[in-house]
Amino acid sequence: MNLxxxxxxxxxxxxxVHTIPAEAFYYLVELQYLWLAYNSVASIDSSSFYNLKQLHELRLDGNSLANFPWVSLRDMPHLRTLDLHNNRITSVPNEAVLSSHASAEPSEELPKVGL
Structure with missing residues (x-):
């Protein structure tokens, strides 16, 4: 894609779309909203979302994901919405969301996660 x-x-x-390859959005450093809903995504590389430091919202609902690269959330300090509902994901590790916002103040809202 040339964007x-x-x-x-x-x-x-x-x-x-079945797979999101490594560094798929690397050059989109201003990206704040990424909607990849209702595709056939079954696989996401752990570095697919690398360099998306401005991302506020990531929607992957309605895909075929059984796993998500939780470690990728560490590089998204502005992420507030992660929508994963209507996938095959059955659990979210506690450290996945907490480690992505370890520097957040106690009064700050953690991101919304939809499964």
Whole structure:
């Protein structure tokens, strides 16, 4: 995909995307909203979302994910919504969300996680 590097919103929905490769969005450093809902995504590389430091919302609902690269959340300090509902994920490790916002003040809201 050739997208402008200043893209802030990207919606790829209802396609036949099966895999999100490593560093797929690396050059989209201004990306704040990424919607990948209702595709056929079954596999996400642990570095697929590398360099998305401005991301506020990541929607992966309605895919075929059994696993999610929880470690990737560490590099998303502004993430507030992670939507994973309607997938095959059955649990979220406690440290997944907490470690991604370890520096957050106690009064700050942790990101919403939808399964």
């Amino acid at each position: 402008p590097v200043d893209t802030s919103k990207l919606r790829i929905e209802k396609t036949v």
